Amino acid sequence: MMRTRWKTSLDIVVTDREGKVVERRHIESDLALRNLLCIIARLSFNKTLVAADGLKDVNNNASTTVYTGPPIYQMLGSGTTPETSADYRIQTPLYTSCDAAAIGAVTPGAGNQVTFAVTSSHTFASATDVYEAGLLDAAASTTTYLTNGNFQITRNTFAKVTVPAGGTFTGTYTFTEN
Numbered sequence: 001m002m003r004t005r006w007k008t009s010l011d012i013v014v015t016d017r018e019g020k021v022v023e024r025r026h027i028e029s030d031l032a033l034r035n036l037l038c039i040i041a042r043l044s045f046n047k048t049l050v051a052a053d054g055l056k057d058v059n060n061n062a063s064t065t066v067y068t069g070p071p072i073y074q075m076l077g078s079g080t081t082p083e084t085s086a087d088y089r090i091q092t093p094l095y096t097s098c099d100a101a102a103i104g105a106v107t108p109g110a111g112n113q114v115t116f117a118v119t120s121s122h123t124f125a126s127a128t129d130v131y132e133a134g135l136l137d138a139a140a141s142t143t144t145y146l147t148n149g150n151f152q153i154t155r156n157t158f159a160k161v162t163v164p165a166g167g168t169f170t171g172t173y174t175f176t177e178n
Helices: 034-045
Strands: 006-015 021-029 073-077 099-103 114-123 128-138 150-163 168-177
Touching: 006 150, 021 150, 034 150, 073 114, 073 168, 128 168, 150 168
Parallel strands: none
Antiparallel strands: 006 021, 006 168, 073 099, 073 128, 099 114, 114 168, 128 150
């Protein structure tokens, strides 16, 4: 019997105001979050979600609907509470408006592996410490993160990453199924 495994990883690249790379990180996350699975069930299988599915928005409000259109957004924060399937929203957002993301092609790999990546960037005016990052399906608002109906798809916490003044945090979230 073949075992299917989903894996999510986050690659971080921080550049200074001149574009020079000042830090790189690779973070593995085997946490398949409830919202991602609800979105897959709704989009792939046309499943009508029910309260028992446990879908919650970023304000922890229960919902049975998900937004089914692009795009996907990134949000960064300074919270340090580790991610869990019951706590996947950005704990302490560093700004209010979400960062648009570019979604790559679905790419077959060795064996039965299939991947796709989502990349987004945020430039900070002043030096900023980032401890958490995640992808957002913004159904309600892209200008205010904490809006009813916005759903966090995935979230990672990590040791502090300092983005220098004028520098950019770029996150590439890779989803792999094997």
